[in-house]
Amino acid sequence: MAATQTDLVLKRFASAVRQAVPTVAVWAHGSLALGDFQPGRSDLDLIAIVEVPLDGKDKIRLANMHQQFLEEEPAAAKLHCSYMVRAEIAEAGADHVTWAHGTIFDRPVTPVTRQELLEGGLTLYGPPPVELLPPLLPGQLEDFIRRDLEEFWLPATGRPLLWLRDIWVDLGLLVLARAIVTLRDGRLITKGEALAELRELGAPADVVRDIYDRRYSRPMPMSRWQRIRRAIRARAFVRRGIKRTLAAKES
CATH class of the missing domain: 1.20.120 (Four Helix Bundle (Hemerythrin (Met), subunit A))
Structure with missing residues (x-):
């Protein structure tokens, strides 16, 4: 089956992330994982697992990478990505560096996102979510x-x-x-x-x-x-x- 424009964008993004920061894995969730993705309408919801905490210089580098990627790939206009530090992956309430709506900020990765990843996250690079993400606690x-x-x-x-x-x-x-x-x-x-x-x-x-x-x-x-x-x-x-x-x- 021929690769779609979305497939090519995701593949290129996974490569760009690994050049910008030490990356363990890149996953997709949301409609991409649940099988209801609509090209040009749905968001590209991504999670990158990084090896070390990101400092101010890392955030600037990521913001520049995202901006350049958007300029070169118009199909990435709806691409969002949160960067979870591997050592903090089990902390459900922790804030993580996130690119969304054209800017860098911090926000948590919600239990809904975590469950989407565990049930059917799409692995773009590295080990799958079930090998790194702990299961949610009951309730x-x-x-x-x-x-x-x-x-x-x-x-x-x-x-x-x-x-x-x-x-x-x-x-x-x-x-x-x-x-x-x-x-x-x-x-x-x-x-x-x-x-x-x-x-x-x-x-x-x-x-x-x-x-x-x-x-x-x-x-x-x-x-x-x-x-x-x-x-x-x-x-x-x-x-x-x-x-x-x-x-x-x-x-």
Whole structure:
């Protein structure tokens, strides 16, 4: 089977990383690992395991590498990568140097990402995730999901203007559906599977179709009124769903 443009970008990136910093492994997670990747629409979610902690000079070198790589590979516009130090890989709450949205910053690698890697991470270089990543502790994934819903997404439903934007509608509904399935069944699902789950949950059909079209087809243009109406319905559905999901834990 011929290599795709994405395959070539990933292969070249894995090589560029190894020239920039001492690298143990490079893995892909997200839609790349779960089998729902959409070229030009999905993010390229990557993890690099590095041998030693990265200092300020390393961060500058990585930022320059990413910027040059983006200039040479337009298909890498959605490429994000966190750099986990091998000796700190078991520390679930630790911050790791990350390139995303055109800048370098620090953030944790979440339990959801860790579980994606353990279940089906794509190995681009080095040993596979199951040889380096420790398994999650019992309840760790579920606790993270509930905390994310309660501390991030529920407050976000109190900010109406956010929901006028496509990204908040897309992520809000998909995160909710995926959270519900993981908490209910103990498994991770793709965004495509989450869309089917949203229909079962009674999400507004036109909003679900809008999300589907943006990911898999071609969305229809929206008027200002249509966008406002979508925002009201999407925000209300997510808010109700989060409250119901959190209440189920307490009952």
